[in-house]
Amino acid sequence: MNAYDSRPWLAHYPGRLSEHLEPEFTSPLTMFAAAVAAGPDEPAIHYFGATLSRADLDAASDALARLLRERGLRPGDRVGIAVQNEPAIVLGMLAAWKAGCIAALISPIYRRTEFRRALDDFTPRALLLLEEVHAEVADEVEATPSVELVVTCSPLDFAGNEDPQRVFGVRRARPAGTVDLLEVIGSGSREVVRHDPAPDDVAVLAPTAGTTGPPKGAMLTHRNLAFNAQGYRDWTGLQPGEPILCMSPVFHVTGLVGSVLLAFSARSPVILTHRFDAGLVLDAVRTWRPAFSVAAITAYIALADHPDATPAALESLRLRYSGGAPVLPDVADRLEAQLGGMIHNVYGQTESSSPTHMVPPGVRAPVDPETGALSVGLPVSDTMAEVVDESGNPVPPRVFGEIVTSGPQIAAGYWGREDDPDSALRDGRMRTGDVGFMDSDGWFYVIDRSNDLINASGYKIWPFEIEQVLHSHPDVVEAAVIGIPDDYRGESTRAYVALRPGAHVTPTALIEYCRERMAAYKYPREIELVNALPRTATGKLLRRKLR
Template sequence: MNAYESRPWLAHYPSGLSEHLDVEFGSPLDMFDAALAAAPDGPAIRYFGATLSWADLDAASDALAHALQAHGFATGDRLGIAVQNGPSIVLGLLAAWKTGGVAALISPMYKRSEFRRALDDFTPSALLVLDNLHAEVADEIAVTGSIGLVITVSPLDFAGNDDIRRVFEVSRVPAAAGTVELLDLIATGSREVSRHVPAPDDVAVLAPTSGTTGPPKGAKLMHRNLAFSAQAYRDWTGLESGEPILCMSPVFHVTGLVGSVMLALSLRSPVILTHRFDAGLVLDAVRVWRPAFSVAAITAYIALADHPDASPDAFSSLRLRYSGGAPVPPEVADRVAERLGGMIHNVYGQTESTSPTHMVPPGVLAPVDPETGALSVGLPIFDTTARVVDENGDPVPPGTFGEIVTAGPQIAAGYWGQVDDGGSALMNGEMRTGDVGFMDADGWFYVIDRSNDLINASGYKIWPFEIEQVLQSHPAVRETAVVGIPDDYRGESTRAYVALQPGAEVSATELIEFCRKRMAAYKYPREIEIIGALPRSATGKVLRRELR
């Protein structure tokens, strides 16, 4: 038996948590039906001063489902959903599932060519899209030929006040020819639906991968994946039914989808939506609705901590704060925790793992590895196995770097439209994460870098994380990312991109010298460029490919 088969992480599970999860529901639609039956008039969504009940969601999603079926939408068809964090995305999910369809999530941040590629990949039969986005990509939609119904959504739909306009430049775009507005459809539509009962192994969502190393792919998340992961969040954190959930991550990405909307369904709790993340709007929502839980990229917490009105008192209700998407430097976690008055817990997973495979138990201070300075991403959760392997796929001893491989009930069935050619990250029920890290002797896991970010300089292997840790320790540095660049002499060399703290002043030459004094000669960056901010995906991951 190797170190991973003995599951040393189980010794750190909180009292009362079992290594096995008895999953209560077979699908998220089952979760919704249970919430509706328990309290039809109870709050389901909070959105800019308005509250939608479970009964409101049921009626509106029925009307949308009826319209889909009236336009020939059938079991297995895809409903493309390209909207931000508003009630419409939840309605789209429910309507797709009620009709036996699949919700194909499309980033509303896409530009024309990206949007067209998503349509070509997912071939949706119907599309739920932001009205302003539709105005930009209407011709791309028109030439696909497969879309029989286009429903437009305004960010102002369902809002109970005008606070959204304080931050976002939004206004209603007149309905284009050949489209129907969601609110009109709900107001005039029938609730007659030929209701489908999803099977646990039916595909529920096509979720775009993060696209940090190449074009996004659609991970096939099954109903049972979503039901398991939602309950895993619920039971691991110990949240109580009815406790509000703050959604700071995009729902069109797996973190917001599972860690906010699906969790709220499982808990029968209201989810708080703010269209997009803005620190001031989120702070207002926290003061009004008093959420208990949120999961978001560390950049969101940094923005909240930097807001002039932030204080521990303002965030006192938010007793459980989780961060995922990228490794969190310990000093950043400490600064944010001090400013907001509460501990930041790590959660780790991928789109293909339906969000969490590892989490830090609530109230537990995750260990920091003394050699690398990395903060642990947590322990494998219920029914989940994890191991670290070498380039041949063989397990490596604790403390040794390798690729993290995970397996469990949350792992996706594959990628939409792609035949398994043996090179997929999803093989035989396992997920090859592409993340380099290690497990310590006690069963805590650490993520160091992406395997394809390794830099080879004159035969020396350099992990960007090592340089970033040194730069992050400089008081003037707010955030940094390191990439490899071509070098005629060394093969590859290192370049660091640095964003400074507000008001800080330091030169690139001074930062290079700072690193040179603290690192081996082959490691320290030969070039440093000071920029305003690092390019990030919608979920907060640094887009190193853009820096390259």
């Protein structure tokens, strides 16, 4: 028996939580149907001053599901969806599931080559695209033999008096040869479309972050999604009807599970704002008084930098979570002081349909005294986590290794790569690629990605160590460190640093700042100042782009 088999983290579970979670539903569809039955006239989505009831959303998704069926789509076919945080992405997924199809999420910020790769991977028979996305990728869509139906929508659809055109400069541009979503919804038919998915049917193809290579489609089942949506609800203690602020993209798993599907499970409205804009988010908080949000730490930093973001303005937001990248303790403390509330870590991957670890609300996560890392949390109910060495053997507490997880939320595999012997998903276990450790009390810590380790003259350097020192400088907003070729040392270190507005510290001064605080082999030999670091839509750092 090893240190993980005894599950020491259970000792820190609040009294309302248990080791096992009894699922109420086996699919997002049954969650949504129960919410509609419980209160059809209650709000489902708040969007730019307008509200869609659950009955509105049910009827709209029925209309699109009817069209999919009429055009010959059958269970297992893929419906590609490239939409931002608008009601259309929610009703598009519901419609796909009602027709028995798989919702293949495609980032609406992809450029042509990236979009083409997604089309080739997922071979969708139908697409739901923003008009602006269609304008960018029309040639790629036309050249894809599998696509038989293209439905287009606009961010202006479903908006109220607070027009998104004012914020984002959106204009309608109905593409020729496509079907307009609003026309589908207004077609007049009221035929109900219902498909009863099996729990292990694939519900969503979710693109991985692509931090180390091209994104892959994680096959998330109905069971995966229903389990983790309920897990968010039970772990946070969110009460029925409490609004949820969606600051993460719904086309990625955090926004999908931690906002939209959580809203189904909790029977709460979700607040959508097309894209993240700090001023717009603050307006939405004042109007709708949300209680919960989960977002990349960069979103909270952007809020903190807005002049209207005060503790009083954000008072309703009692449950604040951050995922996508480890949060540094100094950053967490600063944001707590500026925004008036603790930001709790949540940890997981696309392949785990969001969380495998969470910090219980109201609990201050520990900071490891040796590494200075803030814990990413405790394994959630029914979830096993281990730290293993290169041979896959569990290591003792406080020893670095790769974090491996398993549980009901782990994806079935990667679409089209089910037989890949090097897959991170094997036998129900997820090799995260994250290096970290568990302390003796069962708290987990993430230090870095395994492929980001730098080897300088035989010395191992974790970028996290240097980034932490740089973040402690008062003029630094964010920093990232990579290894670069060095004829003498094999590898050396280069840091990319974004400064606060008005700061004038030089790269030479920052190098000296690090040299005074680190061993000689660690401090960065080069520093380049940048306006911002490259990140995914969910806030994950893209070191490969820096390389």
